[in-house]
Amino acid sequence: MKNKVFSKTNRPLLGELRIPGDKSISHRAVMLGSIAEGTTVIENFLDGEDCLHTIDIFRQLGVEIIQEGTTVTVKSDGVASLKEPKVPLYFGNSGTTARLMFGILPALPFYTVSYGDPHLTVRPMDRVITPLTKMGALMDGRKDGLFLPISTHGTTLQGIRYELPVKSAQVKSAVLLAGLLATGETTVIEQAKTRNHTENMLRAFGADIKSTGLEHTITNKQTLTATNVTVPGDISSAAFFLIAAAIVPGSSIVLQKVGLNETRIGVIDVLMDMGANISISNKQEIGGELLGDIEVTYESLQGITIDDEKIPSLIDEIPIIALLATQAEGTTIIKDAEELRVKETDRIHAVVDVLTTLGANIEETADGMIIHGKTDLQGGKIKSYSDHRIAMMGVIASLINENPIQIDDISSIAISYPTFFEHLDIIKGTVEK
Ligand code: S3P
Numbered sequence: 001m002k003n004k005v006f007s008k009t010n011r012p013l014l015g016e017l018r019i020p021g022d023k024s025i026s027h028r029a030v031m032l033g034s035i036a037e038g039t040t041v042i043e044n045f046l047d048g049e050d051c052l053h054t055i056d057i058f059r060q061l062g063v064e065i066i067q068e069g070t071t072v073t074v075k076s077d078g079v080a081s082l083k084e085p086k087v088p089l090y091f092g093n094s095g096t097t098a099r100l101m102f103g104i105l106p107a108l109p110f111y112t113v114s115y116g117d118p119h120l121t122v123r124p125m126d127r128v129i130t131p132l133t134k135m136g137a138l139m140d141g142r143k144d145g146l147f148l149p150i151s152t153h154g155t156t157l158q159g160i161r162y163e164l165p166v167k168s169a170q171v172k173s174a175v176l177l178a179g180l181l182a183t184g185e186t187t188v189i190e191q192a193k194t195r196n197h198t199e200n201m202l203r204a205f206g207a208d209i210k211s212t213g214l215e216h217t218i219t220n221k222q223t224l225t226a227t228n229v230t231v232p233g234d235i236s237s238a239a240f241f242l243i244a245a246a247i248v249p250g251s252s253i254v255l256q257k258v259g260l261n262e263t264r265i266g267v268i269d270v271l272m273d274m275g276a277n278i279s280i281s282n283k284q285e286i287g288g289e290l291l292g293d294i295e296v297t298y299e300s301l302q303g304i305t306i307d308d309e310k311i312p313s314l315i316d317e318i319p320i321i322a323l324l325a326t327q328a329e330g331t332t333i334i335k336d337a338e339e340l341r342v343k344e345t346d347r348i349h350a351v352v353d354v355l356t357t358l359g360a361n362i363e364e365t366a367d368g369m370i371i372h373g374k375t376d377l378q379g380g381k382i383k384s385y386s387d388h389r390i391a392m393m394g395v396i397a398s399l400i401n402e403n404p405i406q407i408d409d410i411s412s413i414a415i416s417y418p419t420f421f422e423h424l425d426i427i428k429g430t431v432e433k
Contacts, residue, residue, distance in 0.1 A: 012249065026051040034063040095170060096170055100177060103174035127166055139153075159186040159220070164191060176209070192311075233259060240396050248399050259290070301374075311339070
């Protein structure tokens with residue numbers, strides 16, 4: 001889907017949507033289901049390319065996985081039943097698959113080799129290789145283990161105590177998964193709270209894991225017990241439409257059954273702090289995860305500062321938050337977000353490039369960006385950098401740009417939000433629900 005053109009909407013965004021399943025939770029449900037004994041049924045699984053790679057990998061490892069739309073059934077006899085894959089494992093674009101799989105693969109008693117697409121191939125893997133090697137993992141990769149492809153040789157891992165040098169749920173999860181399979185106890189200490197879906201789900205599958213503040217300790221347990229998982233709607237996907245409604249005059253939409261885990265809702269806090277009209281109803285808890293309906297109605301906005309411990313709770317939403325900030329009066333500063341430089345692309349550079357092309361007043365800084373609003377955006381030709389969240393930000397931007405926006409490639413949107421355009425059409429009123 002090359003060089004597609006998107007134009008301003010001539011009416012407000014209205015209606016209700018059921019947002020697809022959370023990407024992080026969908027990955028983890030397949031992973032834990034595959035190393036647990038018994039049958040795990042996953043409802044509202046995200047049928048996006050990243051999560052399909054996780055399914056494929058466990059099929060290569062001998063697990064029976066049946067997918068019928070957004071229902072996925074995983075049948076396993078536990079981690080000891082996993083088999084040596086006959087082919088290299090392919091992670092595609094998925095950083096979560098890569099980092100979390102490296103918490104499991106080194107403890108399996110056979111050889112594996114894994115690789116990714118050209119974007120994943122230049123993302124740092126030493127952040128997981130370093131603690132795993134300390135646990136005794138036998139792994140090797142390109143450039144001394146910094147990059148994929150990476151191989152693992154089965155061995156026994158030992159528990160460790162590890163202070164995370166980066167604010168990363170992926171690294172925390174890799175060490176905890178390795179700790180589950182290692183001898184003794186493993187403790188991970190975070191610098192700031194990052195998403196805690198791995199801890200929640202390990203608990204639901206019967207693992208012995210304790211969390212106190214920023215410290216998490218897991219004890220070896222070779223057998224988890226299968227349990228069913230209902231995946232909440234992905235707040236990171238919901239963010240595109242929450243912000244669309246917050247910037248298109250007259251809009252009012254409801255997003256149903258969205259995950260409201262406290263480690264993920266930074267985007268809701270940002271909208272509230274900027275003065276958006278936003279409310280939450282029908283809260284419920286399923287499998288240790290909170291969900292609810294979010295309603296947002298167009299309102300004028302003010303710039304704010306987003307920094308420090310807030311960043312991990314909205315790290316994936318920063319591209320669309322930057323667009324939001326162009327429509328807020330005054331200055332918005334985003335800092336302490338240097339992790340954005342090693343996402344699917346360098347998202348600080350990509351966001352600043354795209355929004356500058358559209359006419360925003362935005363400056364790039366080493367660890368974030370500064371946006372001066374409010375600006376009337378003018379449209380133009382932009383690059384998505386093959387990054388799903390940059391591509392979706394461009395499409396949402398088109399709703400308020402004076403002139404059309406041409407995007408070089410939107411195929412990456414299928415990575416995390418395969419039904420994005422259907423949903424956009426519903427709230428634009430272009431099709432009936
Ligand atoms: C994820 C954690 C985050 C996030 C990514 C998904 C996860 O990465 O950006 O999209 O599922 O654990 P880091 O933990 O590396 O910041």
